[in-house]
Each structure stands twice: as C-alpha cells, then as structure tokens.
Amino acid sequence: MKFSMRRTIAMQRKEFRQFLADGHTMALMLVMPIFILILFAVAIDMRPKHNGTALLLRDSSPTVRTLVSAMENSTYFRFKALISNEEEGERLINSGKVHFILTVPENFTRDLVRRERPILLLDADCSDPGAIGAALEALEAIRANFLAGSDFDGPLAHLRPGLGPFELRIHRRFNPESISRYNVIPGVIGMLLTMIGVMLMSLSVTREMERGTMENILAMPLMPLEIMIGKISPPIVLGLVLSAALLTLSTAVFSVPMLGSPLLLLFAMALFMCCNLAIGFAISSLAANQTQAIQLSIMVLMPSFLLSGFIFPFDGMPPWARAIGCCIPLTHFLRIARGIMLKGCDMGDVYQNILCLSAIAIVVAAIASLLHRRTLD
C-alpha cells in the first residue's frame, strides 16, 4: 500500500474535529500553559521578600529603630508583631505566621556605643532552608555596613565599625543543618495524598456513568450523601494506610524528624484526604467521562502544587496568589505536616489550619452534593 495524502488528510480532519469537540482538552491545552507562564514570570519569587518577622524589643533606642527600618528597607523583612516575651514568639514561629524573631537584648545601644559588640539574636525558621537564605544574606549585609556611613563623624569617628558594630547570632530553628529533604518530604506526602485522593475519586462516578450503572443507582432510593459517603470510604481507608506507610518510611528510613504527635498528623491527614476526595467527587459530577475527569483533575492538581508552597515558597508569591493558595487544602496540610514533623507543633499551633481544612472539606462537599446528578438530565 502506498502512502496516500487523501487518507492522511481524512485522518487529520477526523482528529481536528474530535479535538475541537472536546472543550476540556482545549481549555487544558490553552489555559494551563498560559497560567503557568504568568505564574512563573510574575508570581513566583524563589527569594521571597517581606518575610514575616516578630520583634522582641528589650531596648528601643533610636539606633535600634534605625536597624529595624534598615531591615524593613531591605524588603526581605516585614515586622508583623511586636512581642513582649519568648513564648509569644514561639507560638508565632511554630504556627508559621512569622519566619524570624529578632531579639534586641537589653543595653544593646549602650554596648554598641561602648564598642562591646553586643549580640543581636535572630531566630530563623529553617524548615524551608531555601526560602530564608536570601533574607539572611541581606541581614548580614546590613550588619556589616550598619552605621558605617552617617552618624559617627568627627569625634565619634572611632566608633565606625570594621567588622560591623554588633554580632549577629542566628538561631537556625527546626532544621539546623538545612537539610532540604526534611522540608521536601512532608510536601511530597501531601502531594501524593492529593494526587491519589483527587484522581481516584474523580473517576468513581464517571466510571458509573460510562458503564451505565449510574442509571441504576439513580433509579434506586439512594440519597447523594449516601452515595458520597459510600464512595469516599474505601479511598479514605487506603489513604490512611498509605499515610501511615509514608510517615514510617520517612521517619525510619529517611530520618525526617517527627517532633510532634504522629496521631495529630494522622488526624490531619484524614481531614486532608476528605478535602481531596470531596474535590474529586465534585469533579466526577462535572465530567462527562473518565478522560474529562482526569483532565479536570490535572487542572486542580497543577495549581495545588504550584501555589501551596510545596514547590515555591509561599511568601514569595504576590497577595493574589497567596489568596488562591489559602483556598487550597495542600497549603494548609503542608503547614500542618511541616509544623508537626519539623517544629513539634501541637494542636494549639496548627488549629487554624485544621479549621481551614475542615471549612474547605465542608464547602466542597456541599458543592459536590449540589453538583451531583439526581436525574439523567
């Protein structure tokens, strides 16, 4: 048989026809790459700025204020909270609200003037080592040049620092050796649970539609909630077994710390799975067939991975991207998982994220049961 242009064109026409008929594929192929390009171009900063910082002032002279504003002007630090004791600072850094705590000790200014090189203490959240590196570099530059130019002229010129007028002691918290694996593994666990939950569930109802068994289910006296609970149960069990296996592997083999309560983490995982399954259920009610369900799942999964703080630092994103990120279950799960594993967080530190996960689960489940077809229309 010889190659026939006519047959080829016939084949091409058929393919174009089918390709254009499938709106979901078109949307996926056009919107997704554009969205990702924009995200990379404008939204994602691998050296996140405006890192939340808490300030513990035991000395508040004009010199200290100069230091604070120098740090803020570097754009890497944003002072979010003025605290009065260490416990408050612990709460803030444990719950991830701030990444740094700057402690200005008593008599800092006095010691500075006496050239006794006072010690400035910076607690840094190293659970994501990549994200804070730039801020630490910026602070080091501020220290080296602090007061170098302006104030110490004339008789005070001898105060001009050589090595910098004060010593900076950085307390690398939670991951002192900056092992990036420690940060990545809780993220990977979250990613896997998302993928499995959303994909598995998105196929469940569409499979019934494709095989024609949905008609039977709809003709039976079953409520959407009953169908949903029934369908969610096996993946939940699978998800919990998988979660336990992944945690065991991470801690036992890859020596990722587990400073907090594994039970609290498992509880969070179950809640997180509920969110993912509810999203999957909503997708499966929207999609007409299994191919569409997979495509829609990818549309949900990509932003999850990009905007949750899993791949790129959450604080390196502009406010709009962070707002989207806050609606993504993975964002909250990552904070919980990293918090419990690396920081030893307890319920008091993560309850806000737990509440967010619960809210997402309830809202999505409500939408999903509304979307669920009660007739064949």
Added chain:
Amino acid sequence: MAKKFAIDVCGLVKKFGNHVAVNGIDLRVEGGTICGFLGPNGSGKTTTLRLICGLLRADGGGGTCLGYDIRCQSDEIHRSIGYMTQRFSFWEDLSVRENLIFTANVYAMDNAADRVESMLKSLGLNNRGRQLAGGLSGGWKQRLALAAGLIHEPKILLLDEPTAGVDPRARREFWETIHSLAAEGITILVSTHYMDEAERCHHIIFMHGGNVIARGSADEICAATGLKTIEVSKFGELTDGVLAKLGGISCAHFGNTLHISAMDEIEMRMALDRAFGRGNYAAREIATSLEDAFIHHTRGMEDGR
C-alpha cells in the same frame, strides 16, 4: 371515574435542546396489566419510561405514579418501582449474589439475605450466585436484572427493551414470568421493537417521533388502521420493475410470499394484475398483522413530514 390507575400522567413533554423527545403524552395504566411501548428507535419510549420513574425531569405535563407526583416525589416512586434499564446496569465486577445483596440493602429489605436466596432460586440463578455478573451471557444478565428489579417487591415494573440480545427460548420464558407477575397484580410497562412481544401485552402504546399515534390492544390497533392485507404467492420472478408497478402499496417479503396491505382492496387487486399479470399469482386475504399496522403508521408519519 372511580377507577384507580397505577400510572396516570398527562401532557408529558421532554426536550433535549431543540429536540422534542416526548411531545405531550397522556397515559393511564390500570394496575396488574402489561402495557407495551412499541415504536421505532428514537420514538421516545425510553424517555417516557424515564419520565415516569423520575429519572428525567419533565419539561411539561405531570401526573402520578402509584399516587405519587412524578415531578416531586421521585424518592417515594423509586422505593416502589422496579426499573430494568435498556443497557445492563449492574456491576460486572461484583458477583450475582453481591449485586442482589446490594440492591436488597439499598431498598432496606428487612430480610435481605433470605430474599436474595429466594430470588436466586426462583429465577434459576442459584448455581450462579458466585459468578461475576460480567461473565454472564445475555440471557442470564437479563435474569439478574429482573431479579434485582423484583427484589423489593415493587408494585410497578418498568422494562426498557428487556429482551434485546436474548435468545428465543429465554425470551419466551421471560414473557411467561412477566405474565405471572402481572397476574400477581404488578403493573408492567415494557418497551420493545418486537411485534410478537407487543402482541403479548394487554395494551399497546404505539409511539413515533415523541407522539402516541395509536393505542389499544393489538387487535384494536390493527382494526383501527382499516388496512386489508393480501398474501401473494406463486408469482414469477420478482424484479424491481415488478415492485415499482405496485405503486405506493406497502409490501413485505415473507419467505416465498409477499404481504401487501392497503386500505382499498380493489385497488390492490388491480395493482397486482398490473404487476404480475392476471392469473399469474395466487392471492388470499389474511388478517392484518401488527407489523403491517406498524409499517403503515410509521410510513404515514414519514410521508407527512
């Protein structure tokens, strides 16, 4: 009218986009009767059944099924009807027994396990309880679907082309079951393409293009057409030219004979003389069959377009 109908709907309309699938159907079915929906593909049979059991929302019209409003009481209706879908809709990756147990539990049967076993036995499925439903042949799948449809002792049974792809013996047995169910007082609505099956129904609803074009018993429908039918045999060679000379008269082959039907017998005889030549064929009048009526009606509809 004091009589209580199991199904009493009127003016049912269902549109899919611009396509009117069901165009204002009135239907009253007495309890314990078998009502057959006959009509070509796409005539609205399946849509009508789905409207009655609440699987589709009607765009117009309404009525009751067992006294429940079909528009807003579909939960109550679902509980008291059995619906056998056109396409096999049980879980092929579950065993026969598992499918039945699931169904019995969904209908919250008190004695689910006993009920499943007795269903298996009465429909001759008890040797196949552990077999996966996907591995069953067409006839057995049909029995499983019927068993599942009956497990909750419904008062109405809706069967959508139940015997498609089923061999003649299984079909006959199936219809015997249907009749004994009707005798027990179950109302049965069944859609079909097969004339012989339609003839077994007490009442036939003849559908075309979403409309009811004839209704009544098989005899009533045949008589109402006013058709005369002649069986022609012992004719010579049948060529396209010969058939053309018959004009617009409806004609169907039955082995070596031809059945021709028309309103006017004299005209028919004249056409036969024209086509075959006088005396070159044998002809006798026979009863008009449901099929002749079916062809007559559908042709009339298509010519009218």
